[in-house]
Amino acid sequence: MSATIITMEEFKTAAQQAELAARFVRRPVSMQVLWSESDAWAADQLLSFGEFEAQALAVAMAHAAGGYLKTKITVTFDDGKTYTARIDLAAGDELCFAHHCAAMLRHYETAEGREYYGSMGPDALALIEFVQGVDFGRAGQLIDEMEQTAALAVTLAKEQAAAQAAANEQAAKQAFNADIERLASAQEYAHLTRIGRAGAKEVAKNIRADLKKAWPAVKFSVRCERGGWSSSVRVSWTDGPTVAEVDALVNRYEGGRFNGMTDCYEHNASPFNEVFGYVDYLFTSRDRSPALDTLAKAVILQETGVAVTGDENQLIEGEFALTLMHRACYRIGITHTGYQLDGQPWTPASESEQPDMAPVTQLQPAPVDAAQTDALQAASIEPKPTFRAHRVADGWTVSISQGDQLHRFEGLQAHSFAEACRVAWALLMQTTPPDDDPDGGQPLPVAPVAEPVNQTMQGAEAPTPTRAALLGDYQGRVEAKRERLEGRAGKAQDESAGRHAAVRSILSWIVPGQPILVGHHSERRHRRDLARVDHHMGQAVALARKAEHLAQRAEAIGQGGIASDDPDALAQLQGKLAKREARQQAMKDANRAKRSTYQAWQLSNNGAEIRRLRQRIEQLRALHSAAPIEQAGQGWRMFEDDGRIQIHFDGKPAAALRQLCKGAGFVWSPSRCAWVRKVTARAVREARRLVGALPAED
Structure with a gap:
């Protein structure tokens, strides 16, 4: 019997081989790719294990920038068993099937992994035992090297992505700045x-x-609002363009959007915003007039063949008529060129469907006979003049518009708007220079004036302006008052924030909960600081309430009804009356069709409102068509201008005169240096009564 002597190293190697032979009981032979997000394989493609591993490693290394490619495979082993799995191929994820199994076994060797697979039941533990018995050959031995190579590929991809992102950011910044420079000098935005x-x-x-x-x-009514850290602008108008058209124009002033998923506002200012400004939120609102409702009814009639009756419960093609009306109004635009429907020119089918308030078009002259034709050819007929005047220093500047002609006069000496207009008209109508003007220039009867641009009709009398011509720019007054109130509200809000900041500054030196140390040298300062905090907090709350009150007043400006000093008041009242009359007729028609559809009190109340509106229209028509007040006395002048009755005194009036003005409803206006009252029927009566009480001329 003979024995072979081996070294300890040979013994250990033999023991390891025996252990591996006992542990590995199967080897992968082939791979079937069921489907993959990569283009490297076709569906149900069959490959050997070595081919698939090499291709999978190449696909994973090429996908190092992020994400992964899902691939589902079925592995067949030499013992006839199969295993189906999905691997996520990427340099930062799984590199091949061998790496997929190695990662599974590594996770199982951790405490967290053992707990996870134990909670999954016997099948999960059987899978671990199955994978532990797989011999991956050389692929299993090179896993560490593959992971190192993949880590380098991921690092390189991240560096390249960062460099590309920096280059893109720099290019975007340069383009952004170039757009800002272009917009700053663009002629299309010169206004x-x-x-x-x-x-x-x-x-x-x-x-x-x-x-x-x-x-x-x-x-348009454009109002700005402030609330907390955000700013917003509200745009509202009646009829005119559609909401979509206005949104397309004004939405570029919005500097971001609110993300409801993150509950945060995302700022995204454009180059346009950097030049022309932006706000956080923009809101648009379009009001409807009876004219627009008439057009909407015409659209519904053309498209459905059913007329809108005015019944609130009327159904047309399964929808309420009011819903269809609202939808049709949203589609209709009214411009100076005519009507538009869905952005295309549109005309109602018949003249009966034309609203009372049609777009502005060129008026055609009425037919005249031969005698009138000769008279018109013999004389130059000019349109009715329009006067505008404002006080400049010690004189008046008057502009007279007639058709396409504009005549401007400066430095006119007059006591009132009406007198300045008459002087300017007389200068415009004068044809020959005075004898004291050797140069033959424009006559100067009152003060140096600018030469008028053109001459108009000769020998005409100066028209007497009506009160309506002196009402001025009502919308401008409303917007100016709103802006003043908004400015005061913003100032009060800023002062309130300053008071709060002062409170925080004082309290920053006091430890929370620190009691007053009686008898200590800090007692007086501590009590003084607490008193200052109380004072500042009281002022902050008062200023915040003041800001809220002023903001509410600014929001209510122009919403309180139809003002008598509005030049468009008659048109607004007539539109309101037409709507009430249409509703009255609709209620009567409904009651004829079915009794008691509307109660008697509804008809009587609406009828009373109709009568009130008619009376108001008559009163306002008489008020606007009357001649304006123009009176003078010893040391005082009374006239109308810019929708106000004004009283100018040569100096400060006596206490008795001031009391008379106050009793007549006049208030002192520092900006006008006059006692003023808004033009109303009652104000006119009080002013005429006051004229009799003021000192008369000697």
Whole structure:
């Protein structure tokens, strides 16, 4: 019997081989790719284990920038068993099937992994035992090297991505700055003010300029609001362009959007915003007039063949008529060129469907006979003049518009708006220079005036302006008052915030809960600081309430009804009356069809409102068509201008005269240096009564 002597190293190697032979009981032979997000394999493609592992490693290394490619495979082993799995191929994830199994076994060797697979039941533990018995050959031995190579590939991809992102950011920044420079000098935005990152008030001015340029005949209300850390602007108008058209113009002033998923506002200012400003939120609202409702009814009639009766419960093609009306109004636009439907020119089918308030079009002259034709050819007929005047220093500047002609006179000496207009008209009508003007220039009867641009009809009498011509720009007054209130509200809010900041500054030196140390040298200062905190907090709360009150007043400006000093008041009242009369007729028709559809009190109340509106229209028509007040006495003048009755005194009036003015409802206006009252029927009566009480001329 002979024995072979081996070394200890040979013994250990033999023991390891025996252990591996006992542990590995199967080897992968082939791989079937059921499907993959990679283009490297076709569906149900069959490959050998070595081919698939090499291709999978190449696919994973090429996908190092992030994400992974899902691939589902079925592995067949030499013992006839199969295993189906999904592997996620990426340099930062799984590199091949061998790496997939190695990662599974590594996780199982941790305490967390053992707990996880133990909780999954016997099948999960059987899978671990199955994978532990797989011999991956050389692929299993090279896993560490593959992971190191993949880590380098991921690092390189991240560096390249960071460099590319930096280059893209730099290019985007350069393009952004170039756009800012281009917009700052663009002629198409010459009507806008370059304000940069200014407040909502300045942005509102730019929005007004944009809207005026796009739709000069439409009156828009643009109001700015402040709330906390956000700013917003509300745009409202009646009829005119559609909401979509206005949104397309004004939405570029919005500097971001609110993300409801994160409950945060995401700022995304554009180059346009950096030049012309932006706000956080923009809201648009379009009001409907009876004219727009008439057009909407015409659209519904053309598209459905059913007329809208005015019944609130009327159904047309399964929908309420009011819903269809609202939808049709949203589609209709009214511009100076005519009507538009869905952005295309549109005309109602019949003249009966034309609303009372049609778009502004060129009027055609009425037919005349031969004698009238000769008279018109013999004389130059000009349109009715329009007067505008304002006080400059010690004189008046008057502009007279007639058709396409504009005549401007400066430095006129007059006591009132009406007198200045008559003087300007007399200068315009004068044809021959005076004898004391050897140069043959324009006559100067009152003061140096500018030479008029053109001459008009000769020998005409100066028209006497009516009260309606002196009402001025009502919308401008409303917007100016709203802006003043908003400015005061913002100032009060800022002062309130300053008081709060002062409180925080004082309390920063006092430890929370620190009692007053009686008898200590800090007692007096501690008590003084607490008193200051109490005072500042009281002032902060009062200022915050004042800001809220002023903001509410600003929001209510122009919403309180139809003002007598509004030049468009008659048109607004007539529209309101037409709507009430239409509702009255609709209620009567409904009651004829079915008794007691509307109660008697509804008809009587609506009828009373109709009578009130008719009476108001008559009163307002008489008020606007009457001649304005123009009186003078010893040391005082009374006249109308800009929708106000004004009393100018040569100096400060006596206490008795001031009391008379107050008793007649007049208040002192520092900006006008006069006692003023808004033009109403009662104000006119009080003013005429006051004239009799003021000192008369000698």
